[in-house]
Amino acid sequence: MSDPTTAPPIEHYKQLSREERLARIAHAPGELARAIEGRGEATLARRPDAKNWAPVEVICHLRGNEEWFLIRLQQIMLMHEPRFVTTSQDRWAEDRQYLKNDARLAIEAFARSRAESLAFFRGLDSDDWKRAGFHSDARGRRTIDGFLTVMAWHDDNHLAQLRRALEGRA
Numbered sequence: 001m002s003d004p005t006t007a008p009p010i011e012h013y014k015q016l017s018r019e020e021r022l023a024r025i026a027h028a029p030g031e032l033a034r035a036i037e038g039r040g041e042a043t044l045a046r047r048p049d050a051k052n053w054a055p056v057e058v059i060c061h062l063r064g065n066e067e068w069f070l071i072r073l074q075q076i077m078l079m080h081e082p083r084f085v086t087t088s089q090d091r092w093a094e095d096r097q098y099l100k101n102d103a104r105l106a107i108e109a110f111a112r113s114r115a116e117s118l119a120f121f122r123g124l125d126s127d128d129w130k131r132a133g134f135h136s137d138a139r140g141r142r143t144i145d146g147f148l149t150v151m152a153w154h155d156d157n158h159l160a161q162l163r164r165a166l167e168g169r170a
Contacts, residue, residue, distance in 0.1 A: 005164045007156035013149045018129070021152040026118060028155040029111035032059060035162055036103055043166065044103045052170040053093065058162040059106045060098035061089060062155070066113040069151055072133055073120055076144055082133045121148065 013021060036044060036055060047054045053061065068087065075082040092098075121144075129145040142150070164170065 003160075005160050005167070005169070007153065007160040010149065010153040013153045016149075016152070018145065018148065021148050022118065022121060024152040025114065025148070025155055028062070028159070029107060029114055031155075031159055032062070032107045032110065032162065033104075035159065035166065036107075039166065041103075045099055046165075046168070048165050048168050048170045053161070053165065054099060055162050055165045056101055056103040056106065057093050057098040058158050058165060059103050059110065060096065060101050061093065062158055063106045063110040063113065064092055064096065065089075065154065066110055066117060069147060070113060070117050070120060073117070073144060073147060076131045076133045077128065079133075081131075081141070084133055084135050086135070086137045117151070 013024075016024070036059075039055070044056045045054050047057075072082075072084055075084075124144065130143055132141050132143040132146070134141050
């Protein structure tokens with residue numbers, strides 16, 4: 001990535017090998033920690049504007065989504081093409097009071113959940129990667145391999161958002 005405040009489009013991640021995508025998601029917790037190193041709580045809780053998330057909210061979103069990703073991946077392995085309900089990320093941010101969370105503790109929790117996701121992926125056999133579930137919204141059918149692609153893109157997308165928020169930009 002040449003501009004750390006902009007992520008490549010998801011098509012970029014579709015071109016990466018599985019190992020490259022796994023390596024990408026393995027690095028995310030450390031990158032988050034480095035991005036906020038030396039930043040005070042006021043900076044981490046400052047929103048760039050009325051509608052965009054503060055750095056701590058971005059981190060908490062990643063933590064929450066990691067739980068969401070792993071649950072759905074596990075459902076795919078337990079059921080034949082399960083259906084997933086739509087969630088509201090803004091509602092989660094409000095209901096879970098992301099602005100009041102400790103960003104560093106949220107990164108630690110994200111790192112633990114990410115380690116579980118990586119262990120899940122490492123335990124799959126070649127046929128498992130083709131298993132899928134359905135989103136109830138427009139995203140439709142997604143394979144486990146497709147989830148890995150989304151996770152890699154999602155990390156970079158929100159890491160770029162975090163960097164912009166730290167600069168006070170939307």
